[in-house]
Amino acid sequence: METQKRRYLTAKVATEMFKLNPEFLKPEQQQQVASQVQRVMQLQQAILGSREAAEISVSAAQLEQTWAQCLAQFDGEASLVQSLQNQGLDAEGLRSALYDELRCELVLDRVCGDIPPLALEQAQAYFAGHRQEFSRAAIWQLSQILITVNHDYPENRRHAVLKRICRVRHLAQTQDFAALALQHSECPSAMEQGFLGWCEQDKLYPQIAAVLPTLAHMQVSDPIETELGFHLVRWHQYKPAKVANFDEVLPLLQQRHHERAKKYLQKQWLNRVLTN
Structure with a gap:
């Protein structure tokens, strides 16, 4: 065997x-x-x-x-x-x-079957000193249509791209946004019908982040210019920024404690076994 x-x-x-x-x-x-x-x-x-x-x-x-x-x-x-x-x-x-x-x-x-529980005081001290670990920025679930600006190609120079994106914005008033993304967007998300998923607000282009709060749910934005080109965006869902409280974090801290202690005890035991 x-x-x-x-x-x-x-x-x-x-x-x-x-x-x-x-x-x-x-x-x-x-x-x-x-x-x-x-x-x-x-x-x-x-x-x-x-x-x-x-x-x-x-x-x-x-x-x-x-x-x-x-x-x-x-x-x-x-x-x-x-x-x-x-x-x-x-x-x-x-x-x-x-x-x-x-x-x-x-x-x-x-x-490692005898792991002592995490002391509450130790958990509270860690939480107090590491609150940033348990917070997140506001997040938006987005779709977009992007047409990039590239001055090497006449059809992708700024004035031509602005004209094209305005035409797509007009079509979006009566046609399906997902179908338009598949047809016109130059973002890889076009293959997902423009769907970007959840995006952290502070990782978005600031021009887009500034516009999102002004849009109604599923409303298509006017063209937004960034260093990439021009975007049309709409949001599906929104979750505001959040800082978890201690009660929400405690189960995670207990799990981390258990996993670290388990690895430590197993490593110590293995070292003894291997040297005998």
Whole structure:
């Protein structure tokens, strides 16, 4: 099963590092993957050989759940089996590798199972000193039509662009804005019918940010000139600037505390195991 585990880890690491199956890796990528696989195998060996691991086993239900998650990534079991064969794996080898992986995860969960809760005073002090982390500017959900100015092309010189954008603005009074964006906009958002999604107010061009509060919901603006050219914009939704209060932030601070403590305890334990 050692060879099967190595092949499983090679496929997994290659996907994680390079989004590629092992057979498509370049020689230098193969070396990086092989080095990482060796480290993972040494780490697993140390974990599974620890005193704590002797008390841990993986239930049949846990293994079946993980197997089902693997299977869900394929178009049925035949597709999974074919993929395994391409990597020199079989179902038994995959199950064995998954079992060891799960057991390692359970051991690591066990060694950091006694994390003390975050002290309220510590959380309050952090919040008081880092309020900017928990605030955001006003945001607008926008669509736009952009025609750029480029003096190298007669049709994109300023006077010609202004004439074109005014004509599109006139059409927008009676025609669908999304269709006009697809037809006329030179912004990449044209492929999304002009939809830009949520935009932070302080990251917009100031000329656009100044106009938005004057527009009614879904009203198309007059042409707005920026360094890019001329824009027509409209807003779908608006959320004002907000600073979260302590009660809203506390669950996030508790989660961060737990994750940092978990990583620290696991690292300390692994260092002890690897040096024994």
